[in-house]
Amino acid sequence: MRQTLFAVLVLTVLLAACGGGGGEAAPDPERGEQLFAMNCAVCHGPAATGSLQGPPLVHEVYEPGHHPDELFVRAVMEGVSQHHWDYGPMPRIGGLTERDVEDITAYVRQLQREAGIIQE
Numbered sequence: 779m780r781q782t783l784f785a786v787l788v789l790t791v792l793l794a795a796c797g798g799g800g801g802e803a804a805p806d807p808e809r810g811e812q813l814f815a816m817n818c819a820v821c822h823g824p825a826a827t828g829s830l831q832g833p834p835l836v837h838e839v840y841e842p843g844h845h846p847d848e849l850f851v852r853a854v855m856e857g858v859s860q861h862h863w864d865y866g867p868m869p870r871i872g873g874l875t876e877r878d879v880e881d882i883t884a885y886v887r888q889l890q891r892e893a894g895i896i897q898e
């Protein structure tokens with residue numbers, strides 16, 4: 779139990795240290811908007827408001843405290859099993875780099891901010 783806690787702690791510190799992506803340019807929400815339209819909107823709807831195929835990402839469930847940015851990368855790279863909704867699972871989405879997903883996430887965060895889900 780102790781060891782597990784320690785491992786989680788080390789991982790958290792490592793993740794925090796890598797969080798900046800090593801001095802890369804800041805994520806680009808405008809590029810993210812285009813990538814979202816091409817790869818995600820078919821299920822998550824225009825401007826991430828949801829569709830019959832998938833949930834809105836502009837939703838409290840997906841605010842950073844519940845779903846941090848790393849989970850967006852993981853969702854795209856590995857897919858998601860159905861757990862929050864009844865739309866079925868999300869398949870992994872091919873052809874996108876981690877950087878692409880970071881830009882998409884920046885776009886979604888911007889929409890969440892506009893909707894008042896993220897308060898700053």
Ligand code: HEC
Nearest residue numbers: 817818821832850853858860861862863865866867868871
């Ligand atoms: C084929 C439909 C489909 C596509 C395309 C799709 N998603 Fe999803 N996505 C879903 C569904 C359905 C869920 C909800 C699963 C659940 O929680 O029940 C989901 C959940 C998510 C989640 C939450 C993950 C979690 O850990 O709960 C994120 C983040 C996400 N999608 C991001 C994206 C992004 C970014 C793209 C585009 C690169 C994308 N999705 C494309 C169907 C899709």
